[in-house]
Amino acid sequence: MGVSAILEVRDLHTQFNTLDGVVRAVDGVSFDVARGETLGIVGESGCGKSVTALSILRLIPPETGRIAQGSIRFEGNELTHLSEQQMKSLRGHRISMIFQEPMTSLNPVLTVGTQIAENVVRHMNVSWAAARDRAREMLDLVRIADARRRLDEYPHQLSGGMRQRVMIAMALSCDPQVLIADEPTTALDVTIQAQILDLMIELKEKTGTAIVLITHDLGVVAETTERVVVMYAGRKVEEAPVEALFENPLHPYTRGLMRAIPRLDVEADAAGTRPRLQEIPGLVPILTQPIVGCAFAARCELATDRCRATLPPFVDAGGGHTVACWEVKL
Amino acid sequence: MTVITDDLVLPPRRFSLWTGIRRNPTIAFGAVMLALLILMAVFAPLIATHDPFKIAPVNRLRPPSERWWFGTDQFGRDVFSRTIYGARVSLIVGLSVAVISSALGLALGIACGYFKRIDGFVMRIMDGLMAIPSILLAIALITLARPGLGIVIVAIIVPEVPRVVRVVRAVVLSIRSQPYIESAIAGGTRNMKLLVRHVLPNTLAPLIVQSTYVCASAMLIEASLSFLGAGVPLETPSWGNIISQGKTFFQIAPWTILIPGAFLAVTVLAVNLLGDGLRDRLDPRLARRL
Amino acid sequence: MTAYIIRRLFATLPVMAVVALFVFFLLRLAPGDPAAIIAGDDATTEAIEAVRMKLGLDRPLVEQFVVWVWALLQGDLGVSIFSNLPVTRLMAQRVEPTIALTLSTLVVAVSLAIPIGVVAAWKARKLVDRVVMGFAVLGFAMPVFVLAYVLIYFFAVQWQLLPVQGYQPMSAGLWPFVESLILPSVALGVTYMALIARITRASMLEVLQQDYIRTANAKGLATDRVLLLHALKNASVPIVTVIGIGIALLISGVVITETVFNIPGLGRLTVDAVLKRDYPIVQGLILVFAGVKVVVNLIIDISYAFLDPRIRY
Numbered sequence: 001m002g003v004s005a006i007l008e009v010r011d012l013h014t015q016f017n018t019l020d021g022v023v024r025a026v027d028g029v030s031f032d033v034a035r036g037e038t039l040g041i042v043g044e045s046g047c048g049k050s051v052t053a054l055s056i057l058r059l060i061p062p063e064t065g066r067i068a069q070g071s072i073r074f075e076g077n078e079l080t081h082l083s084e085q086q087m088k089s090l091r092g093h094r095i096s097m098i099f100q101e102p103m104t105s106l107n108p109v110l111t112v113g114t115q116i117a118e119n120v121v122r123h124m125n126v127s128w129a130a131a132r133d134r135a136r137e138m139l140d141l142v143r144i145a146d147a148r149r150r151l152d153e154y155p156h157q158l159s160g161g162m163r164q165r166v167m168i169a170m171a172l173s174c175d176p177q178v179l180i181a182d183e184p185t186t187a188l189d190v191t192i193q194a195q196i197l198d199l200m201i202e203l204k205e206k207t208g209t210a211i212v213l214i215t216h217d218l219g220v221v222a223e224t225t226e227r228v229v230v231m232y233a234g235r236k237v238e239e240a241p242v243e244a245l246f247e248n249p250l251h252p253y254t255r256g257l258m259r260a261i262p263r264l265d266v267e268a269d270a271a272g273t274r275p276r277l278q279e280i281p282g283l284v285p286i287l288t289q290p291i292v293g294c295a296f297a298a299r300c301e302l303a304t305d306r307c308r309a310t311l312p313p314f315v316d317a318g319g320g321h322t323v324a325c326w327e328v329k330l
Numbered sequence: 331m332t333v334i335t336d337d338l339v340l341p342p343r344r345f346s347l348w349t350g351i352r353r354n355p356t357i358a359f360g361a362v363m364l365a366l367l368i369l370m371a372v373f374a375p376l377i378a379t380h381d382p383f384k385i386a387p388v389n390r391l392r393p394p395s396e397r398w399w400f401g402t403d404q405f406g407r408d409v410f411s412r413t414i415y416g417a418r419v420s421l422i423v424g425l426s427v428a429v430i431s432s433a434l435g436l437a438l439g440i441a442c443g444y445f446k447r448i449d450g451f452v453m454r455i456m457d458g459l460m461a462i463p464s465i466l467l468a469i470a471l472i473t474l475a476r477p478g479l480g481i482v483i484v485a486i487i488v489p490e491v492p493r494v495v496r497v498v499r500a501v502v503l504s505i506r507s508q509p510y511i512e513s514a515i516a517g518g519t520r521n522m523k524l525l526v527r528h529v530l531p532n533t534l535a536p537l538i539v540q541s542t543y544v545c546a547s548a549m550l551i552e553a554s555l556s557f558l559g560a561g562v563p564l565e566t567p568s569w570g571n572i573i574s575q576g577k578t579f580f581q582i583a584p585w586t587i588l589i590p591g592a593f594l595a596v597t598v599l600a601v602n603l604l605g606d607g608l609r610d611r612l613d614p615r616l617a618r619r620l
Numbered sequence: 621m622t623a624y625i626i627r628r629l630f631a632t633l634p635v636m637a638v639v640a641l642f643v644f645f646l647l648r649l650a651p652g653d654p655a656a657i658i659a660g661d662d663a664t665t666e667a668i669e670a671v672r673m674k675l676g677l678d679r680p681l682v683e684q685f686v687v688w689v690w691a692l693l694q695g696d697l698g699v700s701i702f703s704n705l706p707v708t709r710l711m712a713q714r715v716e717p718t719i720a721l722t723l724s725t726l727v728v729a730v731s732l733a734i735p736i737g738v739v740a741a742w743k744a745r746k747l748v749d750r751v752v753m754g755f756a757v758l759g760f761a762m763p764v765f766v767l768a769y770v771l772i773y774f775f776a777v778q779w780q781l782l783p784v785q786g787y788q789p790m791s792a793g794l795w796p797f798v799e800s801l802i803l804p805s806v807a808l809g810v811t812y813m814a815l816i817a818r819i820t821r822a823s824m825l826e827v828l829q830q831d832y833i834r835t836a837n838a839k840g841l842a843t844d845r846v847l848l849l850h851a852l853k854n855a856s857v858p859i860v861t862v863i864g865i866g867i868a869l870l871i872s873g874v875v876i877t878e879t880v881f882n883i884p885g886l887g888r889l890t891v892d893a894v895l896k897r898d899y900p901i902v903q904g905l906i907l908v909f910a911g912v913k914v915v916v917n918l919i920i921d922i923s924y925a926f927l928d929p930r931i932r933y
Binding site: 455 | 634890
Binding site for chain 1: 845
């Protein structure tokens with residue numbers, strides 16, 4: 001992967017200072033994003049996936065949080081070394097981001113057209129008139145009907161699905177190399193979810209933008225991504241091509257997640273009942289204390305003393321499938 | 331953007347007096363200052379070095395010295411002793427206005443929030459009173475009465491009451507629309523019981539916060555009225571009066587104004603800080619308004 | 621929009637009616653004999669009767685009310701007890717310095733306080749913010765007249781940079797006019813500025829937490845565009861509200877500031893009238909000041925529609 005990787009994250013540590021101590025929200029995560037691919041990052045809420053995304057764009061609020069350690073290379077440039085000005089010219093241009101809440105992520109007092117066009121003006125060195133044309137073009141692209149009229153509307157005049165389309169239009173308006181999508185469909189209706197995901201994949205094919213799709217929904221991962229990183233308590237526990245992960249989940253946590261998905265493809269038994277959905281027992285560990293050993297050990301039925309004492313290294317299961325678990329027998 | 335940390339799991343927080351003070355130093359500072367001022371007012375006769383009323387033309391306009399710590403005024407009265415006694419007027423006015431207008435405001439606010447029939451009528455009157463700047467309203471009331479501490483207190487209460495009514499009424503209306511209150515009404519709970527059990531406790535926090543601001547505002551208005559010559563009787567040593575009488579000789583004896591002025595500012599500051607601290611502690615929603 | 625403005629205009633009528641009723645009945649229903657109180661402690665019976673006649677207090681209440689309201693609707697605020705001049709004329713003579721003082725204070729305070737509040741919110745919990753908020757808390761506790769004397773003491777008496785007292789009309793030249801307004805405006809404006817700076821900071825802090833600000837930052841927009849367009853426009857409704865509420869502070873402050881600086885405006889007129897118990901003047905001034913406040917509130921209410929597209933009338 002290394003040669004074609006456009007974004008390389010290595011040993012990322014992001015921490016927050018709270019009244020209760022330092023929270024290790026991201027604790028040594030590494031992964032690559034290849035040009036034009038779709039990478040899924042999956043995990044429960046609070047596992048650090050959103051913080052990972054914000055860390056890449058260096059949008060961690062400096063009053064409370066910081067990237068404590070690690071490297072983020074974009075097209076070979078070390079992002080953690082860039083000045084804030086250099087980062088600003090990258091954001092929304094080479095790397096852009098869309099967020100979970102379409103209802104609150106657009107500015108309520110500015111028109112849709114202004115919000116898309118200002119991104120174009122900022123990064124493409126064009127006039128406002130040209131940027132407005134570009135904005136209309138983008139609205140057409142994300143299939144918002146009557147784009148010309150919509151440009152002058154305010155976000156509250158649009159539905160949730162439409163707003164997320166506007167967000168996508170905005171994020172893609174400067175042809176970014178990487179689009180980070182943080183739970184882009186979680187807040188939407190199921191039918192709208194599918195439309196938005198299809199749209200994102202279609203646009204990816206058209207523009208060649210790599211997508212980092214952050215979600216807690218394994219169904220979304222299965223449908224849209226090519227490769228998956230599974231995160232737990234601020235750490236990566238498993239990484240695999242999407243088919244490999246679903247066919248052969250190796251980490252006990254990943255398996256637990258799989259068992260928690262409702263399945264329609266499993267036959268009901270004679271009595272008409274399907275297998276019970278299983279939850280993963282226990283709670284995500286408290287992140288203010290350093291975790292010794294495997295983060296999942298406290299909830300893992302296979303955990304041994306070694307798991308609790310020593311951090312398991314990543315082992316290669318072949319075909320780009322790696323996992324960090326002492327108990328996996330390859 | 332602090333939202334990000336919210337979905338991380340945190341251990342329960344510990345509370346202690348020390349962390350309380352550290353997290354909310356304004357309450358502590360305000361309360362300590364206010365306590366000192368109250369002690370000063372109560373023990374004024376013990377603290378004062380001179381008789382605050384004693385006129386001694388020989389000693390007029392003496393600068394601060396070992397004998398007259400804050401100097402003397404144009405009648406030779408000791409500014410230190412007068413300032414100490416002045417704390418009494420400010421505190422009496424501030425506290426009594428705060429208590430009485432809170433009580434009146436609470437009663438009217440609950441009545442308005444509760445009984446639709448009187449709401450419109452009372453609130454129109456409150457809107458009208460609030461349209462009149464408070465010093466002018468107080469002045470108008472004082473114009474029609476003989477000077478005295480009582481009338482000053484009444485004159486300040488009238489413009490302050492509507493502000494309390496508004497706060498209380500807003501709280502009552504928002505509580506009334508809560509599902510649990512609606513179901514209690516539907517279930518036939520008696521009005522009185524509903525008031526005591528659900529409404530009163532909820533109005534308490536905003537009421538306490540508002541009454542500290544009323545207290546600060548009352549002290550400022552009292553001093554302003556005295557300064558304008560429309561406040562407590564001239565011979566009463568109030569901070570406003572001391573300043574008012576000092577203004578003619580301000581250029582040669584600035585201490586007669588600057589020292590009681592500093593006391594007034596610090597007192598108002600202490601009450602405001604106490605209010606800000608209580609607001610942050612008790613009623614974070616209100617914190618947005620100021 | 622026009623329909624809303626008209627409706628809103630009509631809504632101000634009951635407020636003004638309450639104010640008018642209040643000042644009318646305050647005099648008539650005051651405990652004791654109002655004529656005796658107005659005439660003063662050592663007034664003769666004839667003097668008291670003269671006051672009673674002049675104010676029409678000897679007539680039936682209903683008749684007094686009709687006559688008074690009729691005059692009021694024609695813009696007649698009555699006649700001063702002491703000078704026998706119409707209250708409106710006395711006010712017209714005094715209005716210029718007050719307008720000059722309040723407008724200069726308003727403009728300077730608003731144009732300084734908002735940027736200060738924005739910077740404080742932007743640099744929240746940093747040194748700049750703490751210094752600014754420290755001053756705001758102090759400014760809010762500082763009585764106008766105390767601050768006025770502190771300013772006079774340093775700038776006029778000690779350093780002799782500015783005049784101690786007095787007012788120069790614009791006809792006396794621009795610099796003397798401006799010079800005479802600097803200290804009064806500062807004294808009058810500090811509390812107001814503190815109020816606006818605090819609400820600007822609080823409102824901005826809340827807005828800066830919002831998701832759309834994160835979106836704006838994720839677009840790499842310049843900091844000034846994020847702060848001054850994306851954030852400030854969203855924060856503007858509470859700020860404008862407080863600018864309006866604060867007008868009351870300015871009006872109360874004018875009464876004191878004009879007394880300290882010896883400025884012959886409406887504030888001084890008020891104080892002189894109170895000290896002479898010239899009730900018709902006090903009554904007229906209350907009506908005028910309340911009217912100003914009501915009109916300002918009206919303007920503020922209407923301005924909301926321009927600041928937030930979600931508000932429709």
